[in-house]
Amino acid sequence: MNPFFRRTSLALGLTLSLAAAAQAQDLHISMYADITGLDPHDTSDNVSYSVQSGIFERLFQFDAQMKLQPWLATGYTSNDSATEFTLTLRKGVTFQDGTPFDAEAVKANLERLADQTKGLKRNSLYKMIAKVTVLAPDQVKVELNQSFGAFINTLAHPSAVMWSPAILKQYPDEAQLRLHPVGTGPFKFVDWQPGKAVNLTKYDGYWQKGWPKVDNVTFSPSPEDATRVAALKSGQVDAIWPLPSDLISTVQNDSKLAIQRDPSIYLYYMAINTQHKPLADLRVRQAINYAIDRNLWLKVAFAGMGKPASSAIPEGVQFWQKQSDPNYRYAPDEAKALLKAAGYPNGLDLKLWTTNATASVRAAQFLKAQLATAGIRVTVTPMDSGTRNAKLWGVKDPKQAEFDLYYGGWSTSTGDADWALRPLYATESWVPTSYNVSYYSNPAVDKAIAGGLATADPAKRGVAYAEAQKLLWKDAPVAFLGTPDNLVGKRSNLSGVSMLPDGNFLYTQAAFK
Amino acid sequence: MFAYIIRRLLEMIPVLLVVSLLVFGFIKLLPGDPARIYAGPDAPLAAVEAARQHLGLNDPLPQQYLHWLGGLFRGDLGVTYRTQQPVLEVIKKGFMPTMWLALAGFAWSVILGLFLGVLAALKRGKWQDWTLMSVAVGGISMPTFWLGLLLIQFVAMPFGLFSVSGFNKPTDIILPAITLGSSVAAVMARFTRSAFLEVAQEDYVRTAKAKGLRNRLVTWKHVMRNALIPVITMLGLQFGFLLGGSIVVESVFNWPGLGWLLIESIKAQDQPVIQALVMLFVFEFIVINLLVDLLYAVVNPAIRLRQEP
Numbered sequence: 001m002n003p004f005f006r007r008t009s010l011a012l013g014l015t016l017s018l019a020a021a022a023q024a025q026d027l028h029i030s031m032y033a034d035i036t037g038l039d040p041h042d043t044s045d046n047v048s049y050s051v052q053s054g055i056f057e058r059l060f061q062f063d064a065q066m067k068l069q070p071w072l073a074t075g076y077t078s079n080d081s082a083t084e085f086t087l088t089l090r091k092g093v094t095f096q097d098g099t100p101f102d103a104e105a106v107k108a109n110l111e112r113l114a115d116q117t118k119g120l121k122r123n124s125l126y127k128m129i130a131k132v133t134v135l136a137p138d139q140v141k142v143e144l145n146q147s148f149g150a151f152i153n154t155l156a157h158p159s160a161v162m163w164s165p166a167i168l169k170q171y172p173d174e175a176q177l178r179l180h181p182v183g184t185g186p187f188k189f190v191d192w193q194p195g196k197a198v199n200l201t202k203y204d205g206y207w208q209k210g211w212p213k214v215d216n217v218t219f220s221p222s223p224e225d226a227t228r229v230a231a232l233k234s235g236q237v238d239a240i241w242p243l244p245s246d247l248i249s250t251v252q253n254d255s256k257l258a259i260q261r262d263p264s265i266y267l268y269y270m271a272i273n274t275q276h277k278p279l280a281d282l283r284v285r286q287a288i289n290y291a292i293d294r295n296l297w298l299k300v301a302f303a304g305m306g307k308p309a310s311s312a313i314p315e316g317v318q319f320w321q322k323q324s325d326p327n328y329r330y331a332p333d334e335a336k337a338l339l340k341a342a343g344y345p346n347g348l349d350l351k352l353w354t355t356n357a358t359a360s361v362r363a364a365q366f367l368k369a370q371l372a373t374a375g376i377r378v379t380v381t382p383m384d385s386g387t388r389n390a391k392l393w394g395v396k397d398p399k400q401a402e403f404d405l406y407y408g409g410w411s412t413s414t415g416d417a418d419w420a421l422r423p424l425y426a427t428e429s430w431v432p433t434s435y436n437v438s439y440y441s442n443p444a445v446d447k448a449i450a451g452g453l454a455t456a457d458p459a460k461r462g463v464a465y466a467e468a469q470k471l472l473w474k475d476a477p478v479a480f481l482g483t484p485d486n487l488v489g490k491r492s493n494l495s496g497v498s499m500l501p502d503g504n505f506l507y508t509q510a511a512f513k
Numbered sequence: 514m515f516a517y518i519i520r521r522l523l524e525m526i527p528v529l530l531v532v533s534l535l536v537f538g539f540i541k542l543l544p545g546d547p548a549r550i551y552a553g554p555d556a557p558l559a560a561v562e563a564a565r566q567h568l569g570l571n572d573p574l575p576q577q578y579l580h581w582l583g584g585l586f587r588g589d590l591g592v593t594y595r596t597q598q599p600v601l602e603v604i605k606k607g608f609m610p611t612m613w614l615a616l617a618g619f620a621w622s623v624i625l626g627l628f629l630g631v632l633a634a635l636k637r638g639k640w641q642d643w644t645l646m647s648v649a650v651g652g653i654s655m656p657t658f659w660l661g662l663l664l665i666q667f668v669a670m671p672f673g674l675f676s677v678s679g680f681n682k683p684t685d686i687i688l689p690a691i692t693l694g695s696s697v698a699a700v701m702a703r704f705t706r707s708a709f710l711e712v713a714q715e716d717y718v719r720t721a722k723a724k725g726l727r728n729r730l731v732t733w734k735h736v737m738r739n740a741l742i743p744v745i746t747m748l749g750l751q752f753g754f755l756l757g758g759s760i761v762v763e764s765v766f767n768w769p770g771l772g773w774l775l776i777e778s779i780k781a782q783d784q785p786v787i788q789a790l791v792m793l794f795v796f797e798f799i800v801i802n803l804l805v806d807l808l809y810a811v812v813n814p815a816i817r818l819r820q821e822p
Contacts (some may be wrong), residue, residue: 032680034777036596119563121552175597194596194603195769195777196679222678222767223777226662231678234670249790386782433558435556 018088024215028237030228034195034221039133039178042112042120046411049158050505051198051219054212055096056183059087059106060152066265066316066415066501068398072101072184082149082456089138091359093207095164103134104278108165108189110142118174122159136142137243138299149456151310153318153416158504186212186508196220213496214510232489238512239497243489245303246359251489259304260488265316265415265501268301269309270352270367270479271406275439278348285476286326287338288405291374292367293330294482299362309480312472313420316501319452319465321477323473328480335374347375350404353392356382362479364407367479378405385387395431398439406437406481417465421449425472440477514810515723532795533585536788537578543605544781551594585792591785595778600785603774610680610762611770614693615755617686618762622694623748626701631737634709635700641790645702657758661692661765678767689766693758697751704747708740715739742809749805753798 035048040056043049059073073087082486093101112118114129130145144151164182171177181189184207187200198219202212218238222228225244233254233308243251243259250256262405272279272288279285294308310322350371354364354464361382368378381403385390395401412420423429426449429436448468452461473480486499496509550564565571569580584590590600633645669675669688676685712718713736721731760772769774771790778786 082758119560119567121560124560178597193769194598194606195773220679220767223780224678224764224767225554226676227765227767230670231676234673234677236677236681284663384544384781386543389549390544393549 025213025512026216026218026503027214027239027494027507028218028220029505029507030220030222030231030237030240031505032221032223032225032228032242035192035198035219037178038181038189038192039120039163039174040159041109041163042121042174042178044121044158046158046503046505047221050191050507051200052161053158053185053504053506054187054200054217054508055181055185055189056163057185058156058158058160058162059089060156062156062415062500062502064262064498064500066318068152068318068415072162073155076152078151078456080455080457082147082151082454085142085144085151086135087140087142089140090207091138093184094205095162095166095182095184096203096205097164097166098205099164099166099183101162101184102137103140104137105162105165106140107132107134108158108168111160112163112168113160122157125154125157125159129214147454147456149453149461150414150416150418151456153414153418157414158502167256168390184188187217192218212508217507217510229489232491235491237455238494239488239490239507239510241486241488241499243487244321245484245487248303248305248487249490256492258369258490258492260490260498262486262488262499263307263316263501264411264483264486264499264503265314265420266409266411266503267314267420267483268363268407268409268481270481271399272476272478273404273406273409273438274441274477275401276404278342278344279350279404281342282475283338283342284344284348286328286481287335287342287374288371288376289328289476290331290335290338290480291477292328292370292481294328294343294480295368296330296370297363298482300366300483301359305487306482306484307377308482311469312425312478312480313412313417313465313469314483316415317417317420318415319417319462321466321469325470326474330370332373335376339375341459344375347377349377349379351376352405353381353388353403354380354382354407355388356384360407367405367407392437393431393435398430401431401437401439404453405428408437410435411502417451417461417468418453420443421465421472422453425449425468425477438477440475442471442475445471446476518561518803518807525799525803528799529792529796533582533792534578535792536795537581540784540788541574543782543784547594547782547784550782551597575578581788585789590789593778593786594782594783595786599813600789603786604789605773607624607769607771607774610768611756611759611772613686614759614768614770615752616687617690618693618755618759619697620694621690622698622751623701627705627744628697629698629702630705631709633706634713635732637710639728642706646706649699649702652695653703657692657694657696658761660695661689664688664692665765680769689762689768692765693755693762696758697755700751701744701747703745705740708743709736712736712740745805745808749808752801756794756797756805 031047032048035051036045037043037048040052057072059071063069072090074090075088076085078085089103095101110129110132113126116123116127128144128146128148129142131143133141135141161183165179167182171180184373186203186206188203190199190201192198200217202215214221221233224245228240229247229250232240248259251259272285274280296306298304298306311320313320352364354360364380370378371378410424423435425436425440425445427441427446430439431437445468448464452464455461488497488499490497493513496511497507499505548561548568548570551568552560552564569577588601592598593600593603629645629786633642634641665677669677674684675688681742718731758772760775762771763772764776775790
């Protein structure tokens with residue numbers, strides 16, 4: 001080759017590759033915390049799940065309305081008693097290391113999830129899996145050791161992802177494995193510098209043609225609300241989540257920025273300790289529910305962005321049914337009348353616990369003021385999360401639980417009514433076994449919850465959960481408050497970033513206009 | 514000199530032991546269940562119990578302490594509860610960013626502080642003195658996080674020269690370093706000024722002047738040298754404070770260093786990390802004090818390192 005030609009072509013090549021590099025689209029995202037790990041099977045926080053969701057995929061997914069949709073599995077059949085499920089798998093999918101996705105891969109992953117000796121954070125969610133059988137390369141049968149109607153929803157849980165079976169085999173040591181995440185998702189893992197960034201890059205062999213639209217994704221944690229918003233405003237990042245509701249005006253006033261607002265399924269409530277004498281009385285619990293203006297609570301705590309509670313489970317959860325009997329509107333007079341009927345004409349004194357997060361304390365102070373209008377005098381005790389965990393969830397005997405009211409919330413991570421009801425309201429779920437911190441017990445509710453789990457037939461499950469919701473609304477083991485929206489701040493030319501109702505961030509369909 | 518250093522190093526051992534006992538004790542007093550954090554917030558009771566067993570939390574406290582101490586000597590600090598990475602790895606990653614930040618903050622604040630302090634002393638009672646000292650008082654009084662937020666809002670955001678958050682390019686160190694060093698600069702200026710003025714009144718300075726030495730020579734040879742001794746002590750202390758101050762500054766600027774790590778670990782109640790970091794900060798403080806003592810001797814040989822009788 002003549003030297004002139006060689007030099008010219010070299011220069012041309014360099015220019016072209018530089019131009020290509022300049023055109024590479026990088027997406028920078030900042031969130032409120034660092035990830036805790038890269039293995040979804042051994043993760044229990046939404047930040048990690050969100051980042052992992054670009055690398056890994058599940059058999060079933062939730063869409064923006066928290067409705068189930070097929071993903072790596074294209075469909076399923078089950079027997080009547082919900083103990084056997086046969087899944088059909090998508091063809092033509094490969095893992096990022098070239099391993100094909102097939103029934104063997106599903107078997108390896110479900111067995112890992114079900115193995116209770118592994119000590120993985122999410123093992124317990126899958127303890128009903130008894131046996132996984134490969135029927136064909138694209139067909140797998142899962143047998144359960146009990147009826148579990150919510151099984152397919154459980155498979156859509158963010159932890160139920162498919163690892164490349166080759167990688168699972170290559171790194172039998174958990175500590176090594178969790179540094180080499182390989183899934184079927186649109187992005188490949190590059191590196192994680194704790195406290196600084198997680199870097200992902202486009203996977204060219206992704207099965208959905210035309211995706212992803214961005215070449216690189218960088219996640220950086222930024223716990224300070226103000227700093228995170230400043231990073232967005234200055235253009236250092238393209239999207240932030242969550243956008244704190246008290247800082248939305250700074251984003252609204254900037255024409256280059258936009259707010260992505262999506263409904264959530266995080267239900268805020270004020271748990272009522274039914275073991276304490278006055279609160280064992282149904283009328284007192286109902287009085288508390290009458291004494292709170294839910295819309296005003298939303299304004300105070302979440303800039304009005306959200307929905308007031310209308311049932312014991314939030315609206316986005318499957319089998320939700322709106323309740324209106326009793327009609328818990330803001331009615332201090334009704335509350336007073338109920339208190340009087342219960343034998344507390346002069347009101348009563350209650351202890352309200354909350355965490356010391358600014359927003360929680362503000363909300364708790366608001367609730368105190370509201371309850372005061374009905375004659376309920378409340379002492380608010382903010383505590384750091386360590387103390388809270390010990391005093392609330394560490395209690396072995398219900399008699400030791402000192403609080404009367406507790407301001408908190410619950411996210412139904414499976415999107416199914418079972419996970420919204422059983423942990424919070426079933427008798428078997430009393431703290432410390434699970435999260436029934438009201439120590440509430442009602443055999444009829446227990447029966448309805450169990451009934452919903454005993455069948456895979458959506459119609460039958462719907463009937464059971466409707467009954468449970470009706471009873472719970474009337475019984476008021478908590479003060480039902482509401483569900484704030486999920487807020488993402490982003491550049492206005494960026495589309496495809498949003499939040500799922502369960503608090504998981506979506507970015508696999510991100511694109512710049 | 515060598516023997517002195519060895520003796521000082523040996524003296525560190527009992528101090529560190531006492532500190533380790535205190536740190537361990539205080540961490541154990543903290544509310545919260547480490548096993549719950551390790552197993553994850555939604556873990557069933559059985560998993561929490563398994564974690565407790567695995568982490569040795571059922572062992573008697575003295576045994577837990579000795580186990581931890583043994584690990585400390587072997588350089589095995591355990592794994593973090595939150596991410597299950599080796600604590601040593603996590604701390605290693607944060608160490609240099611914090612050191613760079615502390616050194617940068619220290620460098621500019623000391624140079625500026627000394628310069629302004631001497632200048633104020635030389636112009637004692639004049640308007641320059643008043644102005645400088647008022648600025649210094651302002652600098653000491655201003656909360657660092659507030660200065661940091663101001664710099665983010667009015668310097669980083671409009672100009673785009675600096676990242677608002679994190680450590681992405683070399684220039685990103687400038688704003689956190691300014692924030693971190695501001696109060697040190699102010700303290701140094703005030704302290705240098707008073708040390709300088711104090712020495713200037715000493716008899717030997719007067720004598721030197723009376724002997725007819727030139728003013729400049731007296732200032733630099735006699736006053737400066739002697740005034741530096743208390744200033745150096747102060748420097749050491751200030752560097753220790755800088756490491757402490759980095760906790761706030763790193764949080765505001767999202768600087769991936771040890772201060773940031775400490776805050777995040779406290780929030781997550783990640784006990785092995787908190788324990789290790791507090792020990793490290795104490796150790797650094799002690800080492801800095803030693804270095805300061807050694808520096809005395811270098812600056813002023815008149816101070817002898819006294820041997821024990």
